[in-house]
Amino acid sequence: MTSEQFNTKDEFTKQSQAFVQWLTESRGYTISPKVAVHDYRSQGQGRGLIAVADIAEGEDLFTIPRDRVIAIDSDTQGNGALVQRVPELADGTLDDWSALILYLMYHASKGEAFKPYFDVIPAQFSTPMFWDDGEAEKFLQGSTLVGKIGKTEAEAGFRENILPVVEKYKDTVFDGVDVSVDAFHRVGSLIMSYSFDVDRVKAGSNEEKDSEKAKEEEQEPADEKEDDEEPGDEEEHEELIIGEEFSDDEDDDGPVKAMVPLADTLNAHSQLCNAHLEQEDDGSLVMRATAAIPAGSQIYNTYGDFPNSDLLRRYGYTELGGTASDLVEITVNDLVDAAVAHAPAPANKFAEPATRESTLQLVQLLADWEDGVMELVDDSYDVERTTAGVPNPELLSLINFLVLALVRSKDLKAFRRTLKRNGGADEEKLTKKLVKTLVKHAATGKLTFREAVPVWRAVFEARIGKYPQAVQDECTRRAAAKSASETDSITQVVVGTREAMATEVLVGEVEILRLALAWVDTALADAPSVDEFEFPSASASAASAGSKRKLGHNNKSQTKKSKRS
Numbered sequence: 001m002t003s004e005q006f007n008t009k010d011e012f013t014k015q016s017q018a019f020v021q022w023l024t025e026s027r028g029y030t031i032s033p034k035v036a037v038h039d040y041r042s043q044g045q046g047r048g049l050i051a052v053a054d055i056a057e058g059e060d061l062f063t064i065p066r067d068r069v070i071a072i073d074s075d076t077q078g079n080g081a082l083v084q085r086v087p088e089l090a091d092g093t094l095d096d097w098s099a100l101i102l103y104l105m106y107h108a109s110k111g112e113a114f115k116p117y118f119d120v121i122p123a124q125f126s127t128p129m130f131w132d133d134g135e136a137e138k139f140l141q142g143s144t145l146v147g148k149i150g151k152t153e154a155e156a157g158f159r160e161n162i163l164p165v166v167e168k169y170k171d172t173v174f175d176g177v178d179v180s181v182d183a184f185h186r187v188g189s190l191i192m193s194y195s196f197d198v199d200r201v202k203a204g205s206n207e208e209k210d211s212e213k214a215k216e217e218e219q220e221p222a223d224e225k226e227d228d229e230e231p232g233d234e235e236e237h238e239e240l241i242i243g244e245e246f247s248d249d250e251d252d253d254g255p256v257k258a259m260v261p262l263a264d265t266l267n268a269h270s271q272l273c274n275a276h277l278e279q280e281d282d283g284s285l286v287m288r289a290t291a292a293i294p295a296g297s298q299i300y301n302t303y304g305d306f307p308n309s310d311l312l313r314r315y316g317y318t319e320l321g322g323t324a325s326d327l328v329e330i331t332v333n334d335l336v337d338a339a340v341a342h343a344p345a346p347a348n349k350f351a352e353p354a355t356r357e358s359t360l361q362l363v364q365l366l367a368d369w370e371d372g373v374m375e376l377v378d379d380s381y382d383v384e385r386t387t388a389g390v391p392n393p394e395l396l397s398l399i400n401f402l403v404l405a406l407v408r409s410k411d412l413k414a415f416r417r418t419l420k421r422n423g424g425a426d427e428e429k430l431t432k433k434l435v436k437t438l439v440k441h442a443a444t445g446k447l448t449f450r451e452a453v454p455v456w457r458a459v460f461e462a463r464i465g466k467y468p469q470a471v472q473d474e475c476t477r478r479a480a481a482k483s484a485s486e487t488d489s490i491t492q493v494v495v496g497t498r499e500a501m502a503t504e505v506l507v508g509e510v511e512i513l514r515l516a517l518a519w520v521d522t523a524l525a526d527a528p529s530v531d532e533f534e535f536p537s538a539s540a541s542a543a544s545a546g547s548k549r550k551l552g553h554n555n556k557s558q559t560k561k562s563k564r565s
Ligand SMILES: C[S@@+](CC[C@H](N)C(=O)[O-])C[C@H]1O[C@@H](n2cnc3c(N)ncnc32)[C@H](O)[C@@H]1O
Pocket: 001, 002, 044, 045, 046, 047, 048, 120, 121, 122, 193, 194, 242, 264, 265, 266, 267, 268, 269, 314, 315, 316, 317, 493, 495
């Protein structure tokens, strides 16, 4: 995965040693003698951290002063105070991502300040962003991951946000700096897979604050100190997750995106995590063991609760057998296609036969309905491994709504006719009336589940059909092997070929779709329980509704939250 894969063992070890020496001698790190940077290239994991002696749960592995992480707000530490020369890095002109990208592009090219660090971080990545043209479409066929790689959008952001600032200082600060689009992608991917969100530096340095605190403590009698602490007042530490997304409402008190050398040397595994990074009250960062770690074991962090698709997209590896957070996204198009193909014929002979276009228009009407009584429409719906593939109610309700609307397409036809006659006037009022009528029919049981369930089934079947046959066969083979041996290789990872990593994502998604299909079959066979399925009624969902959602835009969130709460 990294440039280091071609380094000789000696060179690799020397770089690791120089890195650790730099951290302790120049960056104020305190590192436990029980841990060491280790070569895990033979397992496809690059560098990692190893326990060289038994470590107890709760032990500190290393501590980092807050002002020694690499972030825009720590830029005063002897590395040229780039922020003063390029105020746009910190004055809000650039968002936090773009600012850190530009900052690191500069230092990657010019700075000696972080050289030992840049020597140990990768120059190449195995994420789909760097795959050859057409490989993502080929290897990830069937998955919505293909549409989330975001290379074109990232490049547009680069041109729009970063290049104007580069242009302004091109003959001074950025003279000789590699500001190519390739360098942008490398640094952007580095931040995606290595950065942390840490609390901002508060006014005054750590040292100042420490000495103030020490003075206060000196003045405070020892017995009072103890009295102040109530039982249960144990310090609460904030756990920092690598690569955590910024919230939308970035403000001056919000976290800052930072590179935290050594904390980012830890590899991750959803089942094997035994350490995490915490931020103390004084701002310093501590990597702490969350379990006992025997000598010789790898020390693993967690990067968050990611499905394999996100591990591949963000970090360029996958876990064998998937993660507990695996999910499949069912898109609105999947629902519309199934509804058009499988909804019963219109009840009225004058009604229009459903088309993809008219059905999408119906979804758009529902989404645009300002005073919506429901919140059914989203870009996509997660079906998750944790719920054993049971789809969320909104997904099923939207299908039910579409089926009903197609069966009663007379209402839809009348709506369109009136709208046309009015020259588009009263659209909102008419839409509201149409949706209300349809919801009323749905809520009063005019839709039978026997009409809708075949469409539920068709959604999952059609989606499975989009994955390559070899992936479906692999899924069947694994299911048989699993039930034969009852073993589960949950702790292995898949690295190496792009196709192998992609297959791991696809197999997990097909497994979940098969679970969903099995659930639908049970539901169909067990009609009474199907009838218990509740269509969100107008009154019940009115309280939570009201927001208008548009379809058709690409949701930017990296990991879409499931609609299931
Ligand atoms: C924060 S870095 C960890 C340090 C990294 N191994 C290195 O050599 O610089 C994250 C990257 O490490 C690799 N990685 C992390 N956990 C891994 C795992 N369980 N299996 C394989 N590679 C892993 C991936 O390439 C990922 O993008």
